[in-house]
Amino acid sequence: MVTAKGLPWILRVNDLYVEFWTHDGVARPVNGLTLQVGKGQSVGVVGESGCGKSVTALSVLRILPKAARISGGKIELQLRDGSTRDLTQLSTNSNEMRRIRGGEIAMIFQEPMTAFSPVHTIGNQLCEAILLHTDCDEKEAKERSVESLRSVGIPEPHVRIDEYPFQFSGGMRQRAMIAMALVCNPRILIADEPTTALDVTVQAQVLQLIKQMQSQIGLALYLITHDLGVIAQMVDYVYVMYLGCIVEEGGVDDIFETPLHPYTRDLMRSIPTVSGERKPLSTIGGVVPNAYSIPSGCSFHTRCKDMQGEVCRSERPAPRRFGESHRVSCVLYEDAAR
Ligand SMILES: Nc1ncnc2c1ncn2[C@@H]1O[C@H](COP(=O)(O)OP(=O)(O)OP(=O)(O)O)[C@@H](O)[C@H]1O
Numbered sequence: 001m002v003t004a005k006g007l008p009w010i011l012r013v014n015d016l017y018v019e020f021w022t023h024d025g026v027a028r029p030v031n032g033l034t035l036q037v038g039k040g041q042s043v044g045v046v047g048e049s050g051c052g053k054s055v056t057a058l059s060v061l062r063i064l065p066k067a068a069r070i071s072g073g074k075i076e077l078q079l080r081d082g083s084t085r086d087l088t089q090l091s092t093n094s095n096e097m098r099r100i101r102g103g104e105i106a107m108i109f110q111e112p113m114t115a116f117s118p119v120h121t122i123g124n125q126l127c128e129a130i131l132l133h134t135d136c137d138e139k140e141a142k143e144r145s146v147e148s149l150r151s152v153g154i155p156e157p158h159v160r161i162d163e164y165p166f167q168f169s170g171g172m173r174q175r176a177m178i179a180m181a182l183v184c185n186p187r188i189l190i191a192d193e194p195t196t197a198l199d200v201t202v203q204a205q206v207l208q209l210i211k212q213m214q215s216q217i218g219l220a221l222y223l224i225t226h227d228l229g230v231i232a233q234m235v236d237y238v239y240v241m242y243l244g245c246i247v248e249e250g251g252v253d254d255i256f257e258t259p260l261h262p263y264t265r266d267l268m269r270s271i272p273t274v275s276g277e278r279k280p281l282s283t284i285g286g287v288v289p290n291a292y293s294i295p296s297g298c299s300f301h302t303r304c305k306d307m308q309g310e311v312c313r314s315e316r317p318a319p320r321r322f323g324e325s326h327r328v329s330c331v332l333y334e335d336a337a338r
């Protein structure tokens with residue numbers, strides 16, 4: 001099985017469902033989501049706030065909060081030895097899952113302070129990850145930690161390694177988090193809004209760093225963002241997510257040049273431009289419905305400008321193929337698909 005771009009897959013999420021059991025009822029943030037990441041490929045997942053991007057990533061790493069459960073689907077990972085594991089079948093605290101976290105799949109978050117313990121030095125935390133995942137002794141682990149800080153552009157790493165996270169600036173902390181994520185040579189990096197909290201200059205540097213690390217070690221990148229500018233710059237394949245499922249997917253050119261789904265088209269119209277005629281910025285009507293009451297049929301129908309009536313309210317559209325790798329789930333294209 002290969003990805004749409006012809007690459008062999010390394011991570012494959014198939015028809016995934018996640019539920020949160022809370023006092024207010026059952027929330028369903030992930031509803032039949034299917035996506036795959038090829039070896040060394042850069043894939044972007046884009047969608048509005050609350051559509052389930054982070055919950056999907058946390059499911060892959062099996063670090064969901066206690067109230068959550070994976071209620072359906074598979075998360076298949078191809079291991080280095082070529083064998084395949086369905087991560088939904090592994091127990092969260094099993095040794096195998098611990099080895100996979102960091103050793104096969106690493107994650108960086110929007111806010112680095114959530115990834116670092118505030119009471120241990122950066123060096124201690126890097127060494128701990130190395131000792132957990134490799135056969136290094138403490139001396140080697142320290143040397144490797146210094147090297148990893150140097151590789152992400154932290155000046156005087158042998159000094160900075162003994163500092164605490166609060167002594168690093170925001171951009172430096174983000175670099176240190178990338179170092180920590182990559183220190184055990186994972187094959188997939190999940191980056192969840194890695195630059196949203198940074199100013200534009202530091203954002204550009206951090207994105208550049210991720211790209212550079214990716215090409216150096218052949219990492220696959222699974223980038224989550226609501227920023228289409230970041231998507232255009234960083235990935236070659238895009239999944240557009242709405243209320244826990246993928247409504248459109250395709251190469252970055254397909255998505256930007258010929259967006260098909262009314263939701264994707266709305267997202268594209270809401271990107272500000274600096275050239276051409278000045279006009280008010282387009283917004284998507286309404287808000288993302290909450291995960292406790294997902295609309296029936298096509299879940300976007302409550303906000304869709306192209307709503308076709310009962311069919312959209314009652315039937316969930318299947319993905320239709322356009323050309324090599326472009327797919328859209330919308331009744332507008334039922335007959336037009338190739
Ligand atoms: N701990 C939780 N308890 C209950 N429901 C939750 C919890 N965490 C997430 N959810 C539900 O899952 C939905 C999706 O959340 P998620 O964090 O995945 O959104 P997101 O797409 O990452 O948004 P953002 O762009 O703001 O980060 C939320 O709207 C909420 O209904």
Ligand SMILES: [Mg+2]
Pocket residue numbers: 053054055192
């Ligand atoms: Mg999120």
